[in-house]
Amino acid sequence: MRYGCDLEKAEIAGLLHDCAKHYSDETIIKKCLMEGLSLSEDERKAPAVLHAKYGAWLAKKKYNIQDEEVIGAIRWHTTGRPNMSLLEKIVFTADYIEPRRDKASNLPVVRPLAFTDLDECVYLILRDTLSYLDSKDCYVDSMTNQAYYYYKQLHDSKNREEKGGNE
Numbered sequence: 001m002r003y004g005c006d007l008e009k010a011e012i013a014g015l016l017h018d019c020a021k022h023y024s025d026e027t028i029i030k031k032c033l034m035e036g037l038s039l040s041e042d043e044r045k046a047p048a049v050l051h052a053k054y055g056a057w058l059a060k061k062k063y064n065i066q067d068e069e070v071i072g073a074i075r076w077h078t079t080g081r082p083n084m085s086l087l088e089k090i091v092f093t094a095d096y097i098e099p100r101r102d103k104a105s106n107l108p109v110v111r112p113l114a115f116t117d118l119d120e121c122v123y124l125i126l127r128d129t130l131s132y133l134d135s136k137d138c139y140v141d142s143m144t145n146q147a148y149y150y151y152k153q154l155h156d157s158k159n160r161e162e163k164g165g166n167e
Contacts, residue, residue, distance in 0.1 A: 002115050005086050006069075013073035013091045016063060020055035028054050035061075045139040052078040079143040080126055082150035089118050096125045104128060120158070123151035 025047035056075035
């Protein structure tokens with residue numbers, strides 16, 4: 001509601017975004033291949049993100065969701081992507097800040113920011129996610145890096161404008 005997003009689309013995407021999360025990495029790889037979903041080298045190296053890709057397929061095929069905006073929100077909720085739609089950013093952010101999550105150290109900053117500056121919030125989530133994955137020596141899907149650099153540019157540009165406006 002805060003950003004004027006279509007509530008029905010947000011509800012459907014929110015309900016379905018993790019519809020494939022219960023599958024093991026091995027199973028989800030097999031299911032993707034069985035359904036003809038091509039897997040990139042990144043996806044094979046970071047299979048934890050595959051539930052988003054397979055979930056988007058399930059939403060179309062099993063749940064008959066035809067709205068590409070909803071499908072996109074399900075598809076990109078794990079890695080993000082450059083220039084996400086409003087719904088994609090909302091589902092990406094909501095997945096990260098949902099109430100049962102308590103491990104991310106920056107949640108007290110990120111949660112309220114989600115309601116005041118969504119792009120800045122996405123930037124912080126991506127920054128913190130990459131930092132966490134780096135600390136655990138985990139492979140990072142290149143789409144997450146691409147999303148990070150896109151939102152970092154927005155962040156840097158906004159900061160330059162704010163500094164330039166205050167001088």
